[in-house]
Amino acid sequence: MLxxxxxxxxxxxxxxxxDHKKRDAKKVEQMFSNIATRYDLLNHVLSFGLDIGWRKxxxxxxxxxxxxxxKIKCHRILDVCTGTGxxxxxxxxxxxxxxxxxxxxxxxxxxxxGREKIQKAKLNNxxxxxxxxxxxxxxxxxxxDAVTITxxxxxxxxxxxxxxxxxxxxxxxxRFVCLEFSQPTNPFFxxxxxxxxxxxxxxxxxxxxSDHAAYQYLGNTIKDFPSPPELISLIESAGWKEVxxxxxxxxxxxxxxxxxx
Numbered sequence: 001m002l003x004x005x006x007x008x009x010x011x012x013x014x015x016x017x018x019d020h021k022k023r024d025a026k027k028v029e030q031m032f033s034n035i036a037t038r039y040d041l042l043n044h045v046l047s048f049g050l051d052i053g054w055r056k057x058x059x060x061x062x063x064x065x066x067x068x069x070x071k072i073k074c075h076r077i078l079d080v081c082t083g084t085g086x087x088x089x090x091x092x093x094x095x096x097x098x099x100x101x102x103x104x105x106x107x108x109x110x111x112x113x114g115r116e117k118i119q120k121a122k123l124n125n126x127x128x129x130x131x132x133x134x135x136x137x138x139x140x141x142x143x144x145d146a147v148t149i150t151x152x153x154x155x156x157x158x159x160x161x162x163x164x165x166x167x168x169x170x171x172x173x174x175r176f177v178c179l180e181f182s183q184p185t186n187p188f189f190x191x192x193x194x195x196x197x198x199x200x201x202x203x204x205x206x207x208x209x210s211d212h213a214a215y216q217y218l219g220n221t222i223k224d225f226p227s228p229p230e231l232i233s234l235i236e237s238a239g240w241k242e243v244x245x246x247x248x249x250x251x252x253x254x255x256x257x258x259x260x261x
Contacts, residue, residue, distance in 0.1 A: 032109075078139070080162075111129045143170075174259065240259065
């Protein structure tokens with residue numbers, strides 16, 4: 001019989017008892033740290049590679065605003081819940097080295113992987129990672145031309161508080177862009193999608209050596225996440241103006257964007 005270490009047993013206990021409604025920050029951070037080594041692979045596998053194109057959309061949105069016909073210039077961008085830095089890297093590529101990107105995440109394990117990636121990509125001079133909490137950003141007011149968050153808002157405990165923080169650190173005229181999972185509007189497609197999300201995705205994650213409980217939790221956060229109209233209202237209540245959204249992949253994900261006036 002295999003011996004189970006006490007520390008491992010505690011980690012499994014934490015993973016199996018995360019309340020997706022309360023989203024306890026410490027437990028969620030531990031969950032992401034535990035799946036860090038398979039995080040990138042499973043993001044690509046479970047999205048069938050579509051996540052790469054979705055991030056390109058977010059990067060493009062940092063340079064446009066519906067009320068301004070010309071392209072906005074970004075010199076400093078904050079990517080919250082950056083994970084292993086895929087969004088930060090995509091932002092650097094879009095801005096062709098003219099923007100400094102700060103990636104913030106609460107998981108040191110994910111950040112460590114991100115640092116290895118940017119070193120290989122020779123982007124150390126453009127991307128800086130920092131450990132921190134989205135609800136209490138370690139930055140002064142009005143520091144960033146754009147704030148992005150990709151697949152992270154649904155895991156934050158107090159989303160309104162975080163959105164207020166994003167607004168605080170953005171410069172006047174700054175952009176906010178959020179890419180998040182949503183719910184398909186077509187009932188038949190939604191039924192297939194949630195079967196895949198709640199049954200197949202955890203099974204696939206287990207095959208690839210990750211923790212299926214983590215992906216069950218993530219599936220529950222997607223099912224209970226606010227609808228696009230509800231999320232628009234929440235973003236507006238935090239101070240953001242001109243908040244709009246559009247769906248991608250049949251409503252599997254949605255891009256929300258706003259500006260600080």
